[in-house]
Amino acid sequence: MESYESLVRRTAAACQTPMATLATVERDRARFKASFGATCAEEVPLTFSLLAETLASDDVFLVEDTQADARFASSPVVVAGPRVRAYAGVALYGPDGNVVGVLAVASHIPGSFRAEQIDALRDFGSVASSLVFSTRELALRRLMSRAIEEALDFVLLTDASLPSAGGPYIEYANASLLHALGYTSDELIGKPYSVIFASSNDPATLESIAENLEYAKDNEKEIQLRGKNGRTFWVEFAGRPLLDESGRPSHWVAVGRDITSNRETLAQMAALLNAIDCVTDHVEIYTRENDGYALAFQNAAADSAISAATEKLLADQYVCERLEGGERLVEHDGIALRALGNGATVICVRRQPARIAAVS
Numbered sequence: 001m002e003s004y005e006s007l008v009r010r011t012a013a014a015c016q017t018p019m020a021t022l023a024t025v026e027r028d029r030a031r032f033k034a035s036f037g038a039t040c041a042e043e044v045p046l047t048f049s050l051l052a053e054t055l056a057s058d059d060v061f062l063v064e065d066t067q068a069d070a071r072f073a074s075s076p077v078v079v080a081g082p083r084v085r086a087y088a089g090v091a092l093y094g095p096d097g098n099v100v101g102v103l104a105v106a107s108h109i110p111g112s113f114r115a116e117q118i119d120a121l122r123d124f125g126s127v128a129s130s131l132v133f134s135t136r137e138l139a140l141r142r143l144m145s146r147a148i149e150e151a152l153d154f155v156l157l158t159d160a161s162l163p164s165a166g167g168p169y170i171e172y173a174n175a176s177l178l179h180a181l182g183y184t185s186d187e188l189i190g191k192p193y194s195v196i197f198a199s200s201n202d203p204a205t206l207e208s209i210a211e212n213l214e215y216a217k218d219n220e221k222e223i224q225l226r227g228k229n230g231r232t233f234w235v236e237f238a239g240r241p242l243l244d245e246s247g248r249p250s251h252w253v254a255v256g257r258d259i260t261s262n263r264e265t266l267a268q269m270a271a272l273l274n275a276i277d278c279v280t281d282h283v284e285i286y287t288r289e290n291d292g293y294a295l296a297f298q299n300a301a302a303d304s305a306i307s308a309a310t311e312k313l314l315a316d317q318y319v320c321e322r323l324e325g326g327e328r329l330v331e332h333d334g335i336a337l338r339a340l341g342n343g344a345t346v347i348c349v350r351r352q353p354a355r356i357a358a359v360s
Contacts, residue, residue, distance in 0.1 A: 001135070004034035007128055008103075012036045014120040015113075017105040019082060023051070024101040024132055038082035038106070049075050054089035054102050060118050060125075063087040065110035085110040088118060090125035094133040103128045149174050154235065154256045158193050160249040163210040168193050168252050180258060182228035193252075198224035198232040216241045216249045222259065233260045273297060282306045282350035286314060293320075293346060303350070310335055310348045 004022050012020035019037035023030040023044075030051055032040040046052060049072050054061040066072040066085055077084045089104035103125050105117075148155050154177035161167020170188050178185060181196060188195070197206065201224050212219045219239040224232045237256025241249035276283050277299045284302055286293040293314040298307065313319050313335065322329055324343030328336070336349045 001138075002131060004131070004135075005036075007124070007131060008034040008036045011103060011121065011124040011128075012105060014124060015088075015105045015117045017107050017117070019084070019106040019108075021104050021106075022101060022128060022132075024136075025055075025099050030102060033101075038084075040082075050077065050084075050087055050089065050104070051102060054104065055091050055099060057089075057091065060088055060090045060122055062113060062118070064112050067110070082106065083108055086113065088113050088121055090121055092125060092129040092132055094129065094136075100129065100132045100136065152176055152257075154180065154237070154254075154258075156193070156237075156239075156254045156256075158252045158254075160241070160251055163194075163213050166192055168213060170195075171251070180227065180233065181225065182231075187228070196225050198226040200224055200232065212239075213252065219254070222263075233258055234263050235259065282348070284310060284348040286310075286346045286348065288344050288346075296345075306335065306348075306350045309333065310337070313337065314346065 008020045008022050011022075012018070017037075019035075021032060021035045021038065021040055023032045023040075025046065028046055029043045030046060030048070031043045044051060046055065050063070050066075053071070063069055063072060064086055066075065066078045066087060072078055072087075075084075084106040086107040086109065087104065088106070089102055091099050092101040092103060094100045103121070105121055151174060155172075155174040156170065156177060157172035158168035158170050161169055170191050170193055173181075173183075173185065173188055178188070181188075194206075205221060205223060209219055209221060209223070211217075218241075219237070222234060222236050225235050226232050235256040236259045237254050239252055239254035242251040242253055244250040276297075279299055280301050282302050283299040284295060284307060285297040287296045288294075293311075295307070295311075313329075313331065314323075314337075319329060319337075320343070323337060323339035323346055326339055326342070328338045331337075334350055336351070338347050338349075339345070340347065
């Protein structure tokens, strides 16, 4: 790919001018990428006089004598710096019609540009438009590649080989997935995707994944992966086919994350709730929703009358303020409320009156 510097030099030679510049438009500013015969600022606002007029023009914008034009006579590039007297510039556009830059030529001597010079600038403007757009696309692809490689989530790319033919085969795994599995890229590339699945997975889940792959359907599953050292961990992933121009799958991409700790937490919570369900005292758990509390759990010994009394307490603003402050509240009727954290969760316990100790 041609460099900006080379293109600017060729533009100056073709237009027979001592100066030429190329700037790219980025949000509200233009950044000069290359110049020939003049030293330019690193960037200028899009409202800069010569630049703004060039961007507003449908064709080559031409100024035969900048000192004779009130719009530019006091411009820094006219009275100082490169001392531009004659100027011609053309806006650069991408395939989507959006402006991507400006290519300009200039001279220290006022006078008309010849028709062949204007034609040459217009032609080089087309070349510059393609170059700027291609450079941006390349930079964006590099950035996207880096973002995928350094993403915290797992990213796996395979070919479109069907499970019935032994595939799909792994073509790429990002750094996070490789680290979690303990493999190097060379150890996984070319291997069937199933090589990273743990043998302890539910056969029905594996069959469902394979069936979706066979028929190019999206996959959203929770599955156990097995690392090189034998360690297994749970992953929640979403996979879908990447289609080519004919609409046929060319690759599969899957994105996932480790949910082992989440599953362990849920398992512990389930065990805890089962234990609470065996308690003979009235136990309920409320969670804060919007401006109030909603019942999230009650054990088998819960009493509807106590539940009604608790809900009345939790509707009292003063009680809520105390709970949100982390205070434990014990009422005379034997209902004890304790807030967890900042009051997002409240546990209600109703014991025998003789077992309740008042807390101020």
